[in-house]
Amino acid sequence: MLSKRVIACLDVRDGKLAKSIRFVDTKDIGDPIVKAREYYLDGLDELVFYDITASSEARNIMLNVVESVAEQVFIPFSVGGGIRSVRDATDLRMAGAEKINVNSAAVLRPELISECAAAIGSQNVVLSMDIRRVGKTAGVPSGYEIVINGGRRPMGMDALAWAQQGEMLGAGELVVNSIDADGTRDGYEIALTRSVAESVRIPVIASGGAGTPGHLHDVLTTGKADAALIASMVHYGEYTVSEVKTSLHELGVKVRMSW
Amino acid sequence: MAVIVDYDAGNLRSVQRACTEVGLAATISDDPEAIRHADRIIFPGVGAAGSAMKSIRKSGVDVALQHAFRSGVPILGICLGLQISLEFSEEDGQTTLGFLPGKVCRFQLRNRDLKIPHMGWNEVEVQRRHPLLEGIHNGDEFYFVHSFFPEPEIPTTIFASTQYGREFCCAAGLDNFFGTQFHPEKSGRVGLGLLDRFRNWDGQIAE
Numbered sequence: 292m293l294s295k296r297v298i299a300c301l302d303v304r305d306g307k308l309a310k311s312i313r314f315v316d317t318k319d320i321g322d323p324i325v326k327a328r329e330y331y332l333d334g335l336d337e338l339v340f341y342d343i344t345a346s347s348e349a350r351n352i353m354l355n356v357v358e359s360v361a362e363q364v365f366i367p368f369s370v371g372g373g374i375r376s377v378r379d380a381t382d383l384r385m386a387g388a389e390k391i392n393v394n395s396a397a398v399l400r401p402e403l404i405s406e407c408a409a410a411i412g413s414q415n416v417v418l419s420m421d422i423r424r425v426g427k428t429a430g431v432p433s434g435y436e437i438v439i440n441g442g443r444r445p446m447g448m449d450a451l452a453w454a455q456q457g458e459m460l461g462a463g464e465l466v467v468n469s470i471d472a473d474g475t476r477d478g479y480e481i482a483l484t485r486s487v488a489e490s491v492r493i494p495v496i497a498s499g500g501a502g503t504p505g506h507l508h509d510v511l512t513t514g515k516a517d518a519a520l521i522a523s524m525v526h527y528g529e530y531t532v533s534e535v536k537t538s539l540h541e542l543g544v545k546v547r548m549s550w
Numbered sequence: 551m552a553v554i555v556d557y558d559a560g561n562l563r564s565v566q567r568a569c570t571e572v573g574l575a576a577t578i579s580d581d582p583e584a585i586r587h588a589d590r591i592i593f594p595g596v597g598a599a600g601s602a603m604k605s606i607r608k609s610g611v612d613v614a615l616q617h618a619f620r621s622g623v624p625i626l627g628i629c630l631g632l633q634i635s636l637e638f639s640e641e642d643g644q645t646t647l648g649f650l651p652g653k654v655c656r657f658q659l660r661n662r663d664l665k666i667p668h669m670g671w672n673e674v675e676v677q678r679r680h681p682l683l684e685g686i687h688n689g690d691e692f693y694f695v696h697s698f699f700p701e702p703e704i705p706t707t708i709f710a711s712t713q714y715g716r717e718f719c720c721a722a723g724l725d726n727f728f729g730t731q732f733h734p735e736k737s738g739r740v741g742l743g744l745l746d747r748f749r750n751w752d753g754q755i756a757e
Contacts, residue, residue: 292672292673292713292714293664293668293670293671293672293714294670294671294672294673294691296670296671331738336670336671361563361564361567362567362570362571365567365568365571365735365736365737365738365739365741365742366693366736366737366738367693367736384561385563387561387563387564387567389561389564389736412596412597414596414667414669414695463667463669464669492662492665492666493665494665494669494670517665517670518670547671547691549687549689549690549691549740550738550739550740
């Protein structure tokens with residue numbers, strides 16, 4: 292039986308690990324390569340790096356980070372942030388990333404998803420969606436709206452419709468990132484995650500709001516997610532990765548327990 | 551020198567890095583001569599059977615691999631590398647290399663909650679002892695990404711299996727060829743362990 296995955300998310304700014312709260316304040320909390328290796332040895336199932344810088348110099352720093360991580364971490368990892376072209380995607384793949392995450396650029400130009408899928412395979416293209424809860428309207432019937440540019444720009448697009456379109460265009464996985472829950476550590480947005488998971492046939496990764504192993508349990512069971520993203524709860528040392536996984540195991544969630 | 555066979559089939563450097571980690575020096579090459587002279591061969595790959603076969607036939611890598619297999623050179627197939635080492639793949643209706651009698655089938659699962667591709671960590675159950683599987687315990691998990699699975703014809707060539715809606719063969723071998731459906735290079739310590747054993751494997755399956 293397939294295990295549910297615990298994925299750690301590392302926001303990287305100028306080569307350093309950063310963490311945001313509700314997408315606004317960010318502060319540096321360490322070396323991403325050191326953290327990646329530490330989590331890998333402690334039983335992490337997968338890693339995601341988001342490059343939260345935009346400048347071209349920073350992109351080269353990011354490629355170096357990816358190369359170093361690939362030399363030390365032998366689990367799948369994906370990289371996102373600022374991917375606008377197939378070239379960006381293949382550069383990251385060459386540097387050692389397994390999968391790439393597209394987000395804002397795909398919203399603005401959906402063909403980016405199919406172009407990347409053709410170049411590196413659907414299974415390696417992850418569509419990351421930043422989603423905000425809004426009132427239900429004709430344009431956003433689910434009441435969940437897609438926002439881009441780090442949560443600053445609402446797009447008037449329905450999250451469920453975009454998830455289905457992304458799957459159709461060739462995304463191999465979806466990240467459902469709740470901007471309302473991000474950084475709160477009050478738990479994932481379960482209803483949103485479940486709605487997306489029931490709308491598509493590709494794996495769904497829940498993101499935003501993890502504070503306790505119980506939160507992961509809820510989104511991996513009631514929320515129907517295939518994987519759960521964690522950040523603050525391990526970055527600040529409150530939990531170790533192995534503690535999170537052991538708790539999930541004890542709560543009856545099938546996770547990989549030998550590493 | 552070990553050679554990682556390059557046929558434009560994806561992330562070969564991750565395989566190379568994992569080899570480096572266990573002390574196995576390996577070059578990436580699509581040159582049939584290099585493959586012919588390799589003292590061990592890793593045959594990785596992701597992608598589709600049809601385009602993979604087209605690519606290795608065009609470059610002459612298919613003949614070099616046949617030669618290596620007959621010469622007793624240890625060969626490790628990974629994912630698509632295992633699949634196209636069987637005789638036939640339902641993917642693209644493709645005739646493949648045929649080191650191992652059997653074919654490759656598409657997952658057809660009744661349970662709609664089981665997604666295709668089968669992607670993520672899953673348990674491996676050892677069915678038969680093999681030098682490359684020493685130290686692997688039933689229930690150890692490996693990383694998978696695939697929509698097709700191998701179905702070897704001869705039961706004694708099946709060395710491990712995994713459950714995903716049904717039981718399927720996830721490791722198969724014959725003589726000096728061994729292949730895994732999972733990705734040892736992405737499977738943490740247990741995966742590196744398999745690569746480490748491949749580094750010293752003499753190509754024999756001792757009873």
